[in-house]
Amino acid sequence: MPIRCTLNFRVSTVFLLVSTFLSCHSGGVESAVVTLDSIVIYKTHEWLASEPTVYFQCQGGNKTKLPDVQKEHVLYSFNGEESWQPLTEFESKKCKRCGFYEEDSIKSDDVFEEWEFCPSDFTAPAGKYVRFNAEEFNATFLCLQCTAYSNGSFRICVTCFFSILPTQIGLMQLYNTFLRRECQDLESFENICIA
Structure with a gap:
């Protein structure tokens, strides 16, 4: 016994x-959903007087058009439930190469800015990340699940x-x-x- x-x-x-x-x-792997909370564009790259088509894209990802963003120096706020949300998802703590762009009818698309977008950029507890470029734009992103990666x-x-x-x-x-x-x-x- x-x-x-x-x-x-x-x-x-x-x-x-x-x-x-x-x-x-x-x-298994839980994805972290990133949404756009707000954005202000400071200048457009379109030479013609037409309204710009601004979009967000990560390398190898889908192009997400922001249909409401059309005028300079206007604060656009979102609640995360728009039809074009979320912007992207993180499957791990690995960074992605992402950016804001403007469609161009004559030549290749204009770049507002490209950067390494990382889950660790988001601060706890609100899960916010602010990307600021003094000449181009100011954007605030939300990702509550990303704070788990950063913590x-x-x-x-x-x-x-x-x-x-x-x-x-x-x-x-x-x-x-x-x-x-x-x-x-x-x-x-x-x-x-x-x-």
Whole structure:
């Protein structure tokens, strides 16, 4: 019986560690959605008197046109529920090369600015990031999930571990109690059969 109890303790310990690890990392990769909160453009690049077509794009991503943004020195605010939102998504803490552009009817599109757009740029707790170019634009982005990347997933995993630990210990005790009762029932049954 002592050998069996030691084995049960080892199985319970392994169960505790594996289930806690899996609960911290369940769900796979969660994407962090980035939306545009507000933007002001300071100058357009269009030579003709037509209204500009401003868009946002990350390298290898879709072109997201901003249909409302048409005039200089006007603050455009958004609630994140527009049909063209979100602007982009981060699948990890890796940065993306992104920028604001203006469609040009004659030559290649004009560039307001391109930069390395990173989840770590967003500040907690509001998840805001302001990109300012004195000659071109001022934009504010929102990404609540990005603050988890910038704060570090280690803290999240440690918090998860210690919040789930009491439940796992309780399940381990319940399992050990069940095994002890099974052993006692088996011993009682063997004693009855021998007698």
